[in-house]
Amino acid sequence: MTNDGPDGVSVRGSSEPTRAIELTPEHPPARIAELAACAEREGFDVAFTSSHYFNRDPFVTLSRMTDATDEIRLGPGVVNPYETHPVKLAAQTATIDEVSDGRAVFGVGAGDRSALSNMGVERDRPLRRVLETFDVARDLWDGTTVTHEGTFTARDASLNLEPAEIPVYVGAQGPQMLRMSAKHADGALINAAHPRDLEWASDQIERGLEDRPDEHGEFEALAFASVSVAPEEDDARAAARPPVAFIAGGAADPVIDRHDIDRQAASAVSDALEDGRLTEAFDRVTPEMIDAFCIAGTTETVADRFEAALEHTDGIVVGSPLGPDLEDAIVRASEALSIASA
Incomplete structure (x- = not known):
């Protein structure tokens, strides 16, 4: 997806779909670095590291990933921008850009409301907060001294780093965040796996692109999809249950209705998660939930789903859980992307 403006910052310099992957630091940073090296060997363009307070620190993990790789972009x-001040996020990302010789990307979003509430953090005005965060970050990366009063405050803030040009990707699911990302960011990470959701999201992005200034350049929409791939379909679908439980448990009613999922079944998953009964929540995940919220199956099945997703996006982020065997899943996901792209 592009507008007619000048070339902007992009993950790839070709018309091929972007191949990205999410590596969740639920494992030690050294392990994630190994997986990043594997992803690079398999032809992935960018590796994102997720950020949750209960996992390892993403920036420490990214630092280890830079040491293990040469070309793949990282972020x-x-x-x-709630649990960490936006100016600090800009500095951390610029540091990754420096140690990786200019390979950083910045994935930013409003955060998970329930996780933030665990820390007593209120997620107020998320749309403005995210937009102001990357606006200020861009100024800081340009070498500008910034004073800002809005959803957060920064006074005479500057970075003691060389200027950098870092692509901004907004994690988005709702209509307003999708439109805002299309108008202002370099890309969107669409939190969806099913073609029905991606088609809807694509319509929202097109509306945002209508108001995109030419000077912002090209825009890229990536499906940030939960993926589970394995030699056996049943193994892949079993591994998908935990992430699907969290997706289904937090899904809005219009999304549940879009996929004809039983609302009582979704509520049962949500209630079990809120009570900390994780095993029960995972067991309550239905086949319909897996079909709606994850791309799960063999290489061939996943390739078919990737092809359908690429009808509405410029690329795919292969997201958690990847599969029951992580290295095998990275190889199979790369193969599935090659099939889908062809």
Whole structure:
């Protein structure tokens, strides 16, 4: 997806779909670095590292990933500007750009409301907060001294780093965040896996692109999809249950209705998660939920789903859980992307 403006910052310099992957630091940073090296060998263009307070720190993990790789672009996917001040996020991302010789990308979003509430953090005015965060970050990366009063405050803030040009990707799901990202950011990370959701999101993005200034250049929409791939379909679908439970448990009613999922079944998953009964929540995930919220199956099945997703996006982020065997899943996901792209 592009507008007619001048060339902007992009992950790839070709018309091929972007191949990205999410590596969740639920494992030690050294392990994630190994997986990043594997992803690079398999032809992925960018590796995002997710950010949740209960996992390892994404920027420490990204630092280890830079040491293990040479070309793949790297960045948080996604951080939020509530638990960390936006100026600090800009500095952390610029540091990754420096140590990786200019390979950083910045994935930013509003954050998970329930996770933030665990820390007593209120997620107020998320749309403005995210927009102001990357506007200020861009100024800081340009070498500008910034004073800002809005959803957060920064006074005479500057970075003691060389100027950098870092692509901004907004994690988005709702209509307003999708439109805002299309108008102002370099790309969107669409939190969806099913063609029905991606088609709807694409319509919102097109509306945002109508108001995109020419000077912002090209825009890229990526499906940030939960993916589980394995030699056996049943194994892949079993591995998908935990992430699908969290997706289904937090899904808005219009999304539940879009996929004809039983609302009582979704509520049962949500209630179990809120009570900390994780095993029960995972067991309550239905086949319909897996079909709606994850791309799960064999290489061939996943390739078919990737092809359908690429009808509405410029690329795919292969997201958690990847599969029951992580290295095998990275190889199979790369193969599935090659089939889908062909």
